Amino acid sequence: MSYLNVAEVETALALVARPENADFTELITLPHRTWEGRTCSALRINDGGGGGLGVYLLGGVHAREWGSPDILINFVQVLTDAYRTSTGITQPGVTLSAEDVQYIVNNLDILVFPQANPDGRHHSMTVDQMWRKNRRPADPGQAPCRVGGGDGPGVDVNRNYDFLWDFKKKFHPQAPVATSEDPCSAVYHGPSAASEPETANVTWLLDQYPSVSDFIDVHSFGELILYNWGDDNHQTDDPVMNFHNPTYDDKRGFLEGTPGGDPTRYREYIPEEDRALEHALGTIMRDAIEAAHGRTYTVQNAVDLYPTSGTSDDWAYSRHFLDENKGKVRGFTIEWGPARPVIRKSFHPDYQDMVPIIEEVTAGLLAFCATLGVPTRAAALGVSSGASRQTDQTATVTG
């Protein structure tokens, strides 16, 4: 038992899309080759034509977080095996009937992109175990970076998305934003928004499937389930106070709890129904995770003392505010696994310790999909299931 290497992740994904699963799976080749020339793949699972709700699962963005692709490969194996054989799923943390599984695959567009940064993963698994970024080389004339311990040139893909990317302009100058303009920094945001092929692959896939309603980026560590926003505390009352209003460009990033109060009083807007639903969906994942092996993850807004910019979950949710033709995509990040005394073991535990984490996060993701795909579960939460949303949309068009 050991972590999947880079080639194995791609092959395992192709194996799930093998001919006997061809009726409900599709292997998607992403259009942008990585800096080291690798081609990435994603998997679509659907047997209902799509058009309802969709869940986009992303992993392998940060190189040293070895377990994320393994989690997502396990997820697709479990789900597709059950659907093909018309059986249910019984595993730690979650029990789904055969009918539930049919609902999930028939009603949801499920997109799984398990290994977004294969170059970085390979580097972490062969050279520098603490490597986080992609493998963008240093630009000509750039001062050399120290190398080792995770240091070196490259871009932090999860600071490169087009959401408040220009943090020097968008945040208060004294905000402790966990992002950097230094190409040698572990959180370097890149030369421009969405400059990296790895980022472009993630965004391309979402653009191709407007059915996606929920986006979950799988990371380690901390046992956290995070939801929008990560740039500042949220508020639900003032839609004008938002990330795309330049009036607030130098006011973001001071948080509640600042001694003497937040001098800017900026809060990021999220409609109350979105906030409540994101928290409820996060809680469903948390409960399934806890039921698996007793680990209690914390469900919370993504922001902490160190606000972020250019992250995937906020970018996914921000799109529909900027373009009314884009559907709403709720954004989540899972930070699996606990902190451990030796830090590299926090990012990639010994595999025997990773196995229960794979099971618990798989349980959380299955519970999440069941909530959106199974009509009775969706109704219990007050959301349209994939099937009913599809019906609603059809009625709107024809009516």
Next chain:
Amino acid sequence: MPTFHITVHGADREAMADLVRVHDVRVLPQTLDQEAAEPRVDALADESTIQRLTDAGYRVERHEDVDEAAPEDLDQVGQGNRFAADLAAATQTKEEGQ
């Protein structure tokens, strides 16, 4: 110069914020405990950064050298391709059936 896993203890929340905005330290935000009597966060830092933080009044606990080779971790990574034969067989079965 090696890189160390450290835990940085500061006087208050503002000292924790200064780790990023003033000292440009590679903090690990998920380890932040700002409710403790002495707030703390884990980080990665080299010798000079540790000295700079100590001079600035932080208390720094030094843990492992993250540059040290950890061959036991590399043993946790799969070798070869454990799915290649299954994929070839699945594809061949399909071709033979056509």
